[in-house]
């Protein structure tokens with residue numbers, strides 16, 4: 001449906017944010033003033049260079065307070081510049097302002113690099129003494145985690161050599177891979193299209209179109225396959241060398257440390273998801289029936305099963321989302337309402353606006369902002385609920401201050417997925433027609449499978465590739481293909497036919513190359529949020545105050561400690577089952593709706 005056929009309410013025409021508070025209404029001049037102030041403060045703080053080892057708790061607290069003020073100033077300027085740019089990326093003045101803020105921000109931070117280095121030099125015992133002081137509570141976790149790489153650091157000259165050689169080593173290989181995959185051309189109906197466009201054809205309703213698109217993608221992946229395999233082999237070996245020199249016990253250890261996730265919790269997550277591979281398998285069985293097929297092939301998995309698409313006005317969506325938040329907690333609904341009433345949201349699709357949706361935390365002295373590209377679809381209502389979850393989380397954590405407002409990556413989706421799940425429940429409740437329910441559930445399940453199961457299957461591929469490279473040496477393209485199909489088949493069982501062509505489809509995935517080990521974080525964040533939601537379902541209202549306490553704690557503690565606020569133990573092998581049960585119940589509801597619709 002073309003956007004022009006929609007009403008103003010359906011297009012959310014007037015829902016634009018007000019960025020004035022960030023810069024006291026002074027636009028670019030306000031940004032300049034903020035950065036000038038930050039610059040002066042940085043020069044003042046730089047006088048402490050060489051003195052960090054001698055600081056007592058009081059001196060360190062006042063130094064960190066000033067650092068916090070500096071981060072506030074730079075953060076306000078940066079938030080304004082990037083938010084103004086995101087709603088009009090074609091405006092050269094907005095682009096220039098963003099660039100200027102980045103350059104000046106880097107210059108300001110460069111004056112303060114000494115602190116992190118000197119802080120990392122301090123012996124553990126001294127750090128423990130200092131951090132025991134209550135005056136440092138506002139930056140305690142931040143200062144502690146800043147030192148977490150310490151056991152894995154090499155000597156200063158070694159670090160310099162590592163960093164300089166990485167430019168022409170690891171980074172150069174990763175860039176080569178990016179350039180090779182960007183150049184992949186897919187021949188669709190004698191027209192050359194990008195890989196991305198080729199892959200997007202897999203959602204086509206017509207099976208023949210999907211089959212031909214898959215064949216074209218496979219053909220497009222064939223040239224250069226050996227080169228891409230060589231790049232991956234080289235990076236696998238490079239990582240093995242790094243891990244050996246830095247004394248990491250496993251290939252995933254450095255990633256877990258970056259995520260502040262314990263090895264145990266990641267192992268428990270992977271094991272729990274693999275135990276529930278019946279969920280994607282049951283879904284694909286049902287999906288085959290919905291599509292009228294005996295069995296899906298790999299290229300059928302993205303096919304759309306929705307037979308209807310409801311439209312929502314902005315005011316209706318607003319009512320639905322606020323109702324959903326209210327059903328859980330008045331306090332959360334009150335915060336969410338402020339986003340609508342005080343112009344913290346930018347909703348409509350406009351030319352030049354950044355695609356997608358996000359929530360910007362900005363800084364604790366201000367408030368978060370939400371950007372959407374509202375098209376009045378059901379998916380948009382859930383995105384609104386999702387981004388408002390981030391917004392409420394950010395808002396409630398403001399009292400933690402600039403060092404502790406944001407959560408670690410693995411907890412970042414807690415409130416967003418929670419808000420989305422509550423809203424999804426409401427939406428489902430008021431949808432009676434089995435076909436509409438099926439469309440709603442299908443969309444949610446496909447999202448869960450993509451975020452949870454597919455990422456863990458990819459993690460298994462990565463695990464196998466790193467392990468084989470370390471134990472048996474370089475892998476052939478056949479060996480990669482074998483590991484890829486084995487790990488995919490483990491997830492799909494025999495519910496999906498894995499075609500021969502699919503064997504090379506590992507070879508364009510950028511995460512394996514650029515950010516090894518990263519993919520499990522998607523599953524981690526999603527399931528953690530769903531497990532917390534499951535906790536709410538079983539405990540009811542008694543859960544609410546502790547949940548609010550968790551959100552208000554922001555990133556002031558480790559993920560494990562934050563989890564314990566709501567009584568969950570992330571390393572407990574049973575913890576992850578709670579979130580998987582939520583997905584399981586969505587699947588049961590989909591199976592039921594399919595029966596009622598006479599489609600299974």
Ligand SMILES: [Zn+2]
Nearest residue numbers: 386390413416
């Ligand atoms: Zn999110």
